[in-house]
Amino acid sequence: MSLLTGFHAIEEALKSASKGKGTLYVSGKGPRIRKIEDLAGNKEVSIVRLSARDLRDLTGKEHRGVALSIERYAPENSFEGFLASITDSQSNLLVLLLDGITDPHNLGAILRSADQFETDFVCIPERRSAAETEVVANSSAGAVHHVPFSQVPNLSRAVKQLKKCGFWVYGAAMGGDPINSVDLSGRVAIVLGSEGRGISANLASHCDAEVAVPTRGRVDSLNVSVAAGIILYEIRRQQDW
Structure with missing residues (x-):
């Protein structure tokens, strides 16, 4: 599983992901995070709410209030x-x-x-x-x-x-x-x-x-x-x- 923290990376991963293939961890608020939550809901990706400290412990670094765990985010190609x-x-x-x-x-x-x-x-x-x-x-x-x-x-x-x-x-x-x-x-x-x-x-x-x-x-x-x-x-x- 890959853990993404950047807004752009998370949004594009959700747009391309299959339904139900990941978990979105949320500790923050704001229009950008609400947009990401809406994308996750449309893909039936689970949403888990954490404190800012717990999310930092999960990601191992500072974050912007959201992180996405997803199985595979690169296009399937050969x-x-x-x-x-x-x-x-x-x-x-x-x-x-x-x-x-x-x-x-x-x-x-x-x-x-x-x-x-x-x-x-x-x-x-x-x-x-x-x-x-x-x-x-x-x-x-x-x-x-x-x-x-x-x-x-x-x-x-x-x-x-x-x-x-x-x-x-x-x-x-x-x-x-x-x-x-x-x-x-x-x-x-x-x-x-x-x-x-x-x-x-x-x-x-x-x-x-x-x-x-x-x-x-x-x-x-x-x-x-x-x-x-x-x-x-x-x-x-x-x-x-």
Whole structure:
């Protein structure tokens, strides 16, 4: 069971949850909490009232007067299922592959951008990656409940599968071509690596080309979640999204 405390994360989890699949713990009052209680009632989620102190003991931290315990808040998806669902008529598809993103705040922020730009699927590896947690849910402002994503055993294998489905695969790297100079129409997959290590050499070797966000600053690079938002925007802009 996952325990969520952020308003956005709780609201989106309740909107996407099956009926009766969780418990809402309430110690506070106010219009936002009443709205959350109404959502819980519509989903037949149990509501338990606690004192502020008891809720703090339950969550292990300060809270905003409400917490949600729910079985599973991420969309039920599989990478194989996504590939099987692609039809010949679908052209401007966008897939994001995350290599070594271990900071849950970064993962949450990336998923938030993925939701905003309607990324069709996000792949994260089973190892050396942040997983679905309360921090990810809160950092994504609830986007984790709507973005199709799943863990895969091997990202290089996932890239090969995407290529068989007509995707061009681009790795994000500081030495890559300026992203606004690259044709990103059609079926596109973007690989993002960690800020320190970047994309692994093996995975980079399977990419068709490398792209970069043009910058003029003095620090080494953009935060990976910021870069993700810019890259996803540019792809969708070129795809007349």
